[in-house]
Amino acid sequence: xxxxxxxxxxxxxxxxxVFITCCMLFSGVLFALQAEESPATESPATESSATESSATESSATExxxxxxxxxxxxxxxxVEEQVKDPAALKLEETLKKNSKCLKCHNRDRTKLLxxxxxxxxxxxxxxxxxxxxxxxxxxxxHRAIGNRKHPSKSTNITIESEREYSVDMNNSCRKCHMxxxxxxxxxxxxxxxxxxxxxxxxxTSCHNAHAPVSMVDYQAETGxxxxxxxxxxxxxxxxxxxxxxxxxxxxIRDSHIxxxxxxxxxxxxxxxxxxxxxxxxxxxxxxxxxxxxxHNQWLPNAGTHLDIVSCAVCHAPFAKRKFDLHLYDNVAxxxxxxKEGDVPIQEQLQAIVEEGVEGDPLEIWKARGGFxxxxxxxxxxxxxxxxxxxxxxxxxxxxKSFAVRTCESCHEPNWREKQNVTVSITQPDGRKQSFEANxxxxxxxxxxxxxxxxxxxxxxxxxxxxxxxxxxxxxGIAIPVGHFTLGKMIKEYIARGNK
Numbered sequence: 132x133x134x135x136x137x138x139x140x141x142x143x144x145x146x147x148x149v150f151i152t153c154c155m156l157f158s159g160v161l162f163a164l165q166a167e168e169s170p171a172t173e174s175p176a177t178e179s180s181a182t183e184s185s186a187t188e189s190s191a192t193e194x195x196x197x198x199x200x201x202x203x204x205x206x207x208x209x210v211e212e213q214v215k216d217p218a219a220l221k222l223e224e225t226l227k228k229n230s231k232c233l234k235c236h237n238r239d240r241t242k243l244l245x246x247x248x249x250x251x252x253x254x255x256x257x258x259x260x261x262x263x264x265x266x267x268x269x270x271x272x273h274r275a276i277g278n279r280k281h282p283s284k285s286t287n288i289t290i291e292s293e294r295e296y297s298v299d300m301n302n303s304c305r306k307c308h309m310x311x312x313x314x315x316x317x318x319x320x321x322x323x324x325x326x327x328x329x330x331x332x333x334x335t336s337c338h339n340a341h342a343p344v345s346m347v348d349y350q351a352e353t354g355x356x357x358x359x360x361x362x363x364x365x366x367x368x369x370x371x372x373x374x375x376x377x378x379x380x381x382x383i384r385d386s387h388i389x390x391x392x393x394x395x396x397x398x399x400x401x402x403x404x405x406x407x408x409x410x411x412x413x414x415x416x417x418x419x420x421x422x423x424x425x426h427n428q429w430l431p432n433a434g435t436h437l438d439i440v441s442c443a444v445c446h447a448p449f450a451k452r453k454f455d456l457h458l459y460d461n462v463a464x465x466x467x468x469x470k471e472g473d474v475p476i477q478e479q480l481q482a483i484v485e486e487g488v489e490g491d492p493l494e495i496w497k498a499r500g501g502f503x504x505x506x507x508x509x510x511x512x513x514x515x516x517x518x519x520x521x522x523x524x525x526x527x528x529x530x531k532s533f534a535v536r537t538c539e540s541c542h543e544p545n546w547r548e549k550q551n552v553t554v555s556i557t558q559p560d561g562r563k564q565s566f567e568a569n570x571x572x573x574x575x576x577x578x579x580x581x582x583x584x585x586x587x588x589x590x591x592x593x594x595x596x597x598x599x600x601x602x603x604x605x606x607g608i609a610i611p612v613g614h615f616t617l618g619k620m621i622k623e624y625i626a627r628g629n630k
Contacts, residue, residue: 314400322560445535450524453551459514468557
């Protein structure tokens with residue numbers, strides 16, 4: 132019997148397939164178990180290969196992560212642009228508009244004014260952008276231009292003179308700097324501008340409008356801008372004990388006490404005239420707070436001296452001195468001041484002299500009302516104060532080792548013949564106006580009240596005061612002695628009569 136081989140082979144094929152599959156699965160499981168049981172026994176070559184493989188896998192993992200971060204940052208920047216700060220957008224718009232202005236005004240251009248002079252229109256772009264006004268829109272100050280087309284006939288404004296334009300532009304400064312502007316309006320500078328002075332400073336005289344320096348960058352030691360007008364005074368200050376201390380270390384006594392610069396005494400915007408009233412004394416004491424205590428240790432009547440003798444008289448020992456008789460309003464208890472439109476007192480006194488009226492012109496002027504209403508008498512007196520002759524001398528303060536400490540410097544025989552005498556009055560702008568007076572004024576009866584604080588026996592300020600003092604002393608002795616003698620005589624007379 133013959134069997135079919137084909138049928139037998141076909142029956143074995145599924146069995147063989149299952150067998151091979153089971154062997155492959157068993158081999159895979161066995162290999163995995165061996166790898167878990169012996170990782171530390173791998174050869175160095177195997178470890179290196181594993182490390183490289185791990186790094187490759189890590190890099191492959193980081194690439195998508197970096198891409199994700201970049202994508203996230205890009206999305207954030209897009210969102211940031213969409214919700215940009217309004218202030219930043221406004222600044223960007225301002226700089227964009229200013230760049231249009233600076234494109235032309237960065238060039239050297241001028242404008243012909245009505246007075247025939249030319250005014251520069253150049254604004255240096257880099258200086259302006261780096262200044263404190265670098266983020267301010269040009270039209271914020273130049274409002275006559277506004278958003279209109281420029282240059283054009285509608286924006287071609289007429290300017291009488293550069294000075295007039297500078298005065299008008301003060302109002303633009305007020306828009307942002309109201310507090311400083313109010314201080315300026317109360318200053319001697321503003322008063323001079325109101326009187327029509329063409330030299331008194333306005334805002335742009337001290338602050339460059341297109342390149343203003345911030346307070347952080349301002350260097351006070353240069354003396355600018357003050358010395359542009361007061362160069363002689365600043366030079367005197369520079370050589371003084373204050374100026375030298377400011378230049379060399381910025382201290383006088385202790386590290387916390389700085390040497391004063393112009394604005395420390397006169398202020399920056401509310402500039403005042405220190406020669407009037409007690410302002411100067413108060414200013415000095417603000418830094419030298421122990422001044423009264425120190426002077427009391429060696430100076431007789433120290434308080435009186437500090438009231439009627441200017442600090443510079445003793446502390447600027449090489450300066451010329453004078454007696455200043457200031458007109459004083461006894462009712463208001465303030466130095467007499469002229470008002471806007473008042474005729475200067477020396478002209479009024481001269482007019483009285485020319486009238487030929489008998490009597491003292493000053494007394495006649497007072498009886499007529501002074502600067503008040505005509506025919507209404509006023510209570511005005513003369514208050515004396517010893518001062519130096521000029522503002523330059525007042526800033527030449529020397530070291531205390533050179534200060535005057537001897538009585539003979541002031542209280543010496545015949546000092547009246549050597550002394551300068553002035554009569555002063557406060558002007559409407561706050562400054563003091565002085566004119567020379569006769570030296571014999573100090574010996575007159577009318578001057579007794581004004582110079583009485585200066586009197587010292589033997590100091591020879593006034594022979595009349597010496598005579599009056601001697602008469603007072605003699606009377607003080609004679610009255611009690613006479614009273615005692617007369618009483619004794621009466622008692623003796625009564626006793627003889629009884630006998």
